[in-house]
Amino acid sequence: MKLAYYPGCSLDGSAIEYGLSTKRTAELLGVELLEIEDWNCCGATSGHNTNKLLSLALPARNLALAEKTGLDVLAPCAACYNRFRNTEHVVRHDRKMQEKITAVIEMDYAASNQTLSILELIVNKVGLEKLREKVSQPLKAMKAACYYGCLLVRPQEHTGFDDNEDPRSMDLIMQALGAESVEWSFKTECCGAALATSRPDVGYRMIYEVIRNAREAGAECLVTACPLCMMNLDMRRRGVEKAFNQRLDIPVYYITELLAIACGDSPRDVGVHRHFVEAESYLASLPEKAARIEAEEAARLEAEQAKKAARAAQAKKAAQDKAKKKEASEAEAMAKAGDEKKAAPAAEAAAKAETKEKAAPAVEAAATLAEVGDKGSKAAPTQAQAAAPAAAEAVDDGALQKKITAMIKAWEKSPEKVAARLIEDEERAAILAQVVSGDEKKTARLAELMITDKDKAAKAAEAFVTGELKKRQKAQES
Amino acid sequence: MGNALQLLPATQSDRALLKHLEEEAGTEVNLCYQCGKCSAGCPVGFAMDQTPRQVIRLLQLGLLEEALSTESIWICASCETCSARCPRGVDIASLMDALRREALKQGRITDRKVAVFNRAFLSGVKNFGRTYEAGLLLQHNLFTGQLFKDAELGLPMMQKGKLSFFPEKIKGREAIKKIFERAENPGGE
Numbered sequence: 001m002k003l004a005y006y007p008g009c010s011l012d013g014s015a016i017e018y019g020l021s022t023k024r025t026a027e028l029l030g031v032e033l034l035e036i037e038d039w040n041c042c043g044a045t046s047g048h049n050t051n052k053l054l055s056l057a058l059p060a061r062n063l064a065l066a067e068k069t070g071l072d073v074l075a076p077c078a079a080c081y082n083r084f085r086n087t088e089h090v091v092r093h094d095r096k097m098q099e100k101i102t103a104v105i106e107m108d109y110a111a112s113n114q115t116l117s118i119l120e121l122i123v124n125k126v127g128l129e130k131l132r133e134k135v136s137q138p139l140k141a142m143k144a145a146c147y148y149g150c151l152l153v154r155p156q157e158h159t160g161f162d163d164n165e166d167p168r169s170m171d172l173i174m175q176a177l178g179a180e181s182v183e184w185s186f187k188t189e190c191c192g193a194a195l196a197t198s199r200p201d202v203g204y205r206m207i208y209e210v211i212r213n214a215r216e217a218g219a220e221c222l223v224t225a226c227p228l229c230m231m232n233l234d235m236r237r238r239g240v241e242k243a244f245n246q247r248l249d250i251p252v253y254y255i256t257e258l259l260a261i262a263c264g265d266s267p268r269d270v271g272v273h274r275h276f277v278e279a280e281s282y283l284a285s286l287p288e289k290a291a292r293i294e295a296e297e298a299a300r301l302e303a304e305q306a307k308k309a310a311r312a313a314q315a316k317k318a319a320q321d322k323a324k325k326k327e328a329s330e331a332e333a334m335a336k337a338g339d340e341k342k343a344a345p346a347a348e349a350a351a352k353a354e355t356k357e358k359a360a361p362a363v364e365a366a367a368t369l370a371e372v373g374d375k376g377s378k379a380a381p382t383q384a385q386a387a388a389p390a391a392a393e394a395v396d397d398g399a400l401q402k403k404i405t406a407m408i409k410a411w412e413k414s415p416e417k418v419a420a421r422l423i424e425d426e427e428r429a430a431i432l433a434q435v436v437s438g439d440e441k442k443t444a445r446l447a448e449l450m451i452t453d454k455d456k457a458a459k460a461a462e463a464f465v466t467g468e469l470k471k472r473q474k475a476q477e478s
Numbered sequence: 479m480g481n482a483l484q485l486l487p488a489t490q491s492d493r494a495l496l497k498h499l500e501e502e503a504g505t506e507v508n509l510c511y512q513c514g515k516c517s518a519g520c521p522v523g524f525a526m527d528q529t530p531r532q533v534i535r536l537l538q539l540g541l542l543e544e545a546l547s548t549e550s551i552w553i554c555a556s557c558e559t560c561s562a563r564c565p566r567g568v569d570i571a572s573l574m575d576a577l578r579r580e581a582l583k584q585g586r587i588t589d590r591k592v593a594v595f596n597r598a599f600l601s602g603v604k605n606f607g608r609t610y611e612a613g614l615l616l617q618h619n620l621f622t623g624q625l626f627k628d629a630e631l632g633l634p635m636m637q638k639g640k641l642s643f644f645p646e647k648i649k650g651r652e653a654i655k656k657i658f659e660r661a662e663n664p665g666g667e
Contacts, residue, residue, distance in 0.1 A: 009609035014640045038649045040607040045556055046599035049578050049592075052502060054661035058603070061650075061657065104660045106653070150557040155569075164562050190521040190557035198591040202525040202553060209521075235631055274638045 001125065003116070004066035004073045005033035008080040008227075009041050014235070015077070015227030017271025021256035022076045022118060024270055028134055028263045029126045033074060036065050042083040045194060056097065057104040059087040064102075064109035073115040076256070078151035078226035084115040085158040117152055118225050118256060119169040120161040128176045136264045138178025140290035144253075145219035146170035146181050147210065149229045150190050164188060170255055174223060177262040184217035186210050191232040196239075204243045207232045211240070211248050221282055222252045230254065235276045251279035321399065328402035335410045400451065407447035411436060422450070422461040432461050435468045488540050495542055495580070502576040505569035507537045516560035516570050526550035530560050530570050537573070551577045552589035604658045607648030612641050 003026075011019030026033045039062045047055035063084060066073045075081040091098045091111040102109055122131060153164040162169045165188065171181040191210055196203030211233065214222050224230050234252040241248055257270045261283065272279050411418050415433035423429040436442050442464060449457035500506055510531075517529035527549045528536065536545040545551075551574050560570040587593045598617040602610035615632050635641035648654070 009611070009646075012646065013609075013611050013642060014635060016640055038607075040648055040650065040654050041603040041609050043603060044599070044609075046596035047603075048556070048575055049596050050582060050600060051661055052575075052579065053664060054600075054658065057657050057661050058654075061653070100664065104657055104664075106656075150555075150559070154558040154562050155571075156562060188559075190555050190559065192522075193555050193557075194592075194595060195522070195553070195555055198589070198595050199525070199553065202522055205524075206521055206555075235635070274640060276634060276638075 002032045004069055004071040005035045006039055006062055006073055006075045008077040010077050010227035017274050018227055018254045021254055021260050021270040024260040025256040036062055042080045044079050056087050056090055056101050059083045060101045060109050061105045064107040067113050072113050075115050076118045079228055081117045082151035089158045122173055123169045131176045134263045137262055139262050140178050141286050141293055142179035143220040144174050144179050144181050144223045145184050145214035147222050147224045148188050149226050153188055182217045182219045184213055186213040191229045193228055196232050196236050204240045207240050208244050215250055223255050225255045237277045251277050251282050324399040328399055332406040335406050403451050404448050407450055408443055411443045422458050428465045431465050431468055435464050492540050492542050499576045503569055503572040507534055509566040509568050510534045515563050519559045519563050522553050522555055525553050546581045546586050549588045552592045606645045607651050607654045608646045610645035612643050
């Protein structure tokens with residue numbers, strides 16, 4: 001892309017860093033700039049304050065020179081841009097005025113070309129996609145208030161490339177450069193322009209309000225595309241601070257400086273050291289700040305994940321408990337229904353389910369601990385010792401208790417059938433049923449053993465029967 | 479049609495002057511229905527003796543002399559917020575511009591500093607074709623009797639390579655001078 005370049009007076013003087021960084025921006029984005037030969041001052045505000053025809057003729061001479069080259073014009077200075085767009089508008093819409101203007105400048109001019117601001121060039125002509133490709137040192141952790149001021153966006157009929165109340169183009173550029181752009185309400189508020197010179201009592205207050213608003217919105221720097229705004233926000237800072245007896249530590253940058261820096265230039269290359277408000281240290285502090293934010297973010301994510309994992313484990317345990325309860329209540333329901341055949345196996349199945357989940361083996365292990373002598377070879381003492389507290393924990397479990405209760409109920413409903421499960425011999429089983437029924441203690445004892453240790457239950461059942469038989473024998477003898 | 483108010487200045491000459499101002503500004507004061515939106519959003523309204531709405535009202539009532547004598551027209555920073563927000567499409571900022579130029583023509587300057595600044599600025603452009611920032615600072619201070627005003631601006635500017643002591647001159651200085659002369663004394667007007 002090739003453009004006619006109109007630097008304007010400021011970019012050779014008070015805004016020399018804007019000039020330097022604009023040239024770098026163009027180079028980086030592959031835009032060729034051909035400076036308009038022997039250009040003159042646009043007349044600025046003093047021109048239109050004084051003489052309307054003059055205020056149109058001064059820009060028109062430059063525009064006519066550019067028109068001869070057939071190129072569109074880049075005018076980075078917002079004031080020049082505004083005067084140029086105004087002149088173009090008048091020449092296109094007011095035939096009589098066009099004739100007057102061409103007579104005054106003694107050149108043909110039909111406004112067949114158009115003037116671009118730096119924002120419009122980057123967003124609409126080059127494109128953010130291409131800009132993103134060029135960014136090598138993103139401005140991570142930068143919090144910027146994009147300040148458009150008046151001249152880039154008003155009047156909308158002349159400028160027209162962005163909204164005049166809530167413009168976005170500079171914000172989009174800053175985001176593409178990796179920075180955060182804050183939302184604030186003074187984006188297009190006037191900085192006071194030349195009032196800071198002619199009426200400091202008025203102008204300084206306007207400057208102060210803009211800076212204050214940016215700071216209150218959380219911005220750590222201001223970004224501008226206007227040399228007059230820069231003069232007020234940056235070069236007049238000491239005067240403003242004095243007038244309001246307040247330190248306003250917040251640097252100001254040209255959008256082109258930040259673009260060049262994000263694309264790899266050093267701040268000094270584009271003239272950041274020429275600012276009145278020290279602006280290099282904020283840029284230098286960004287990598288450390290970004291790293292700190294990244295570390296904090298990583299820590300936060302880790303904590304969140306750990307929390308999530310804990311929550312998942314809790315949910316899993318709750319689901320398991322629920323499943324156990326369900327099995328137990330099924331056994332209970334079966335027992336209630338009087339289906340003894342199914343009830344006992346159900347209770348057993350519930351107990352087996354428990355067994356699967358290490359609690360029951362733990363009970364077993366604890367039991368074996370008591371009989372290390374017999375089965376010691378199976379379970380190593382250390383294992384048994386480790387299992388003991390786990391078994392105690394498992395016994396405490398409500399689910400286990402439910403199974404036991406269900407088993408007790410099964411005993412109460414039909415003792416013969418349950419007894420048959422412990423003793424094969426029908427006669428002895430019948431005796432067991434007689435012994436157990438009506439004896440709460442024995443019922444509970446057997447039920448508990450049947451759930452926790454079937455072998456022991458069988459032994460206990462045999463012992464009960466043998467004891468009863470001996471009792472009966474004694475009774476017969478006596 | 480479409481006018482909210484139908485008011486006309488009292489005298490023939492005032493009527494002619496108002497018409498001239500409206501033509502210069504490309505707008506009509508009678509469109510204004512005095513809602514005050516211009517003044518609510520004006521960033522310099524706090525410093526004005528008459529708010530933008532009141533200045534328009536003066537013009538509607540034909541009180542041109544009063545309008546031209548306000549301090550407001552010199553305090554106006556030409557930010558154009560008023561024009562952008564006017565629900566009736568009145569270009570208030572452009573009217574302020576036209577009023578300033580008329581007041582200048584009539585020698586009715588209530589704020590000498592602004593006028594001095596403008597004159598100093600344009601004389602640099604007329605002579606060199608470009609803004610002469612150093613000369614502007616000095617000249618402005620001399621004319622306003624504030625010799626050391628903005629010294630905190632000028633010296634650091636020079637130190638930081640932002641202010642050249644000598645003016646930049648373009649080759650086409652003659653052409654610029656002619657533009658000034660023709661614009662100041664347009665043949666037909």
